[in-house]
Amino acid sequence: MSGHRSGILNRLAAALLVPALLGGCQPAPSAAAVRSVPVVGGLEHPWAVAWLPGGDLLITERPGRLRLVRGGVLQPEPIGGVPKVLAAGQGGLLDVAVHPDFATNRWIYLTYAAGSAAANHTRLARARFDGRGLSDLQVLFAVPQRKAGSQHFGSRLLWLPDRTLLLAIGDGGNPPLQLEGQLIRTQAQNPGSALGKVLRLNDDGSPARGSPFAGRPGTLPGLWSLGHRNIQGLALDRRTGRVWASEHGARDGDELNRIEAGVNYGWPKVTHSREYFGPAIAPTSSAPGLRDPALVWTPAIAPSGLTLYDGDRYPGWRGDLFAGGLVSQQVHRLRLTPQGSATPQEEISIGARVRDVRQGPDGFLYVLTDGAGDGQLLRLEPI
Numbered sequence: 001m002s003g004h005r006s007g008i009l010n011r012l013a014a015a016l017l018v019p020a021l022l023g024g025c026q027p028a029p030s031a032a033a034v035r036s037v038p039v040v041g042g043l044e045h046p047w048a049v050a051w052l053p054g055g056d057l058l059i060t061e062r063p064g065r066l067r068l069v070r071g072g073v074l075q076p077e078p079i080g081g082v083p084k085v086l087a088a089g090q091g092g093l094l095d096v097a098v099h100p101d102f103a104t105n106r107w108i109y110l111t112y113a114a115g116s117a118a119a120n121h122t123r124l125a126r127a128r129f130d131g132r133g134l135s136d137l138q139v140l141f142a143v144p145q146r147k148a149g150s151q152h153f154g155s156r157l158l159w160l161p162d163r164t165l166l167l168a169i170g171d172g173g174n175p176p177l178q179l180e181g182q183l184i185r186t187q188a189q190n191p192g193s194a195l196g197k198v199l200r201l202n203d204d205g206s207p208a209r210g211s212p213f214a215g216r217p218g219t220l221p222g223l224w225s226l227g228h229r230n231i232q233g234l235a236l237d238r239r240t241g242r243v244w245a246s247e248h249g250a251r252d253g254d255e256l257n258r259i260e261a262g263v264n265y266g267w268p269k270v271t272h273s274r275e276y277f278g279p280a281i282a283p284t285s286s287a288p289g290l291r292d293p294a295l296v297w298t299p300a301i302a303p304s305g306l307t308l309y310d311g312d313r314y315p316g317w318r319g320d321l322f323a324g325g326l327v328s329q330q331v332h333r334l335r336l337t338p339q340g341s342a343t344p345q346e347e348i349s350i351g352a353r354v355r356d357v358r359q360g361p362d363g364f365l366y367v368l369t370d371g372a373g374d375g376q377l378l379r380l381e382p383i
Contacts, residue, residue, distance in 0.1 A: 089150025140205025
């Protein structure tokens, strides 16, 4: 047996021992016990992946292309009918989600940056996909606030069991960018602004009933939570109904949050982040009436992409969160507690910027890596 193989087995044995001592019914594999298997490559700044019934995949590319993977092969021509996007900085074609009833209605949902460098915003649209192209494109929601710059659009989508849709929107950007005479990031605390928020919408884009802020004057319809900087990961725990979000801080202070209706998560009034030029952004990291994060990453991992694993390919990981990191170039495994906190377990090194992490219908974890023409979709397989 080679030294390399022996080392892997030793690390695996150590990883299996700890959960057994703690009484876990299924030992957790170690990061060393999985390998990254390329599925497709040659992607240009891919941002999100979603599965269609039957196993085909949709992948967004930030420059404005929607790609189809059919039978494990990336189709050479992008899907037609995609809306025009502002492909600048962090902007472009972003998330993609498939309607739970796609088999009968053919709807797919896209988020993207639209407008000009001087006046832009995040949009949510849907269109019907017939297997070749998009038709019947409808803009369902557009952030009312137009901003300059090319930062902090968000924007992740998540279907809830009641077939309502969560839409996460970024705060608009970093200093010195301003809106209405104040730093734009303060919009995250303005309940009448969509910036720095999570919205809950019906599948036609209308505000879902049951908003915790309903009836409050000057409040954006559909508002679900506020005080966010730039959520780029949303995941649902189908066992408990809990929603989790991974969120960019500024300099350090990235957060994992449990998203609940009516909660203010504090940005930028409270934060563990510092300005990119050094000083603390807020005088404190916690305050009454503002929700503390379930986990803070310092140093920053630049989180992007989040999934809760409930498959059977890695039984010891069932119920864990997996968060991608752009800067860390890793997938971070997190163990959740019944009380709603999270504990880091280990990191799976990918060796490239991780843009999205998803569980496929086959029960494997898939990782989308960022790259200018060399982005890949990888499958994590047990060794």
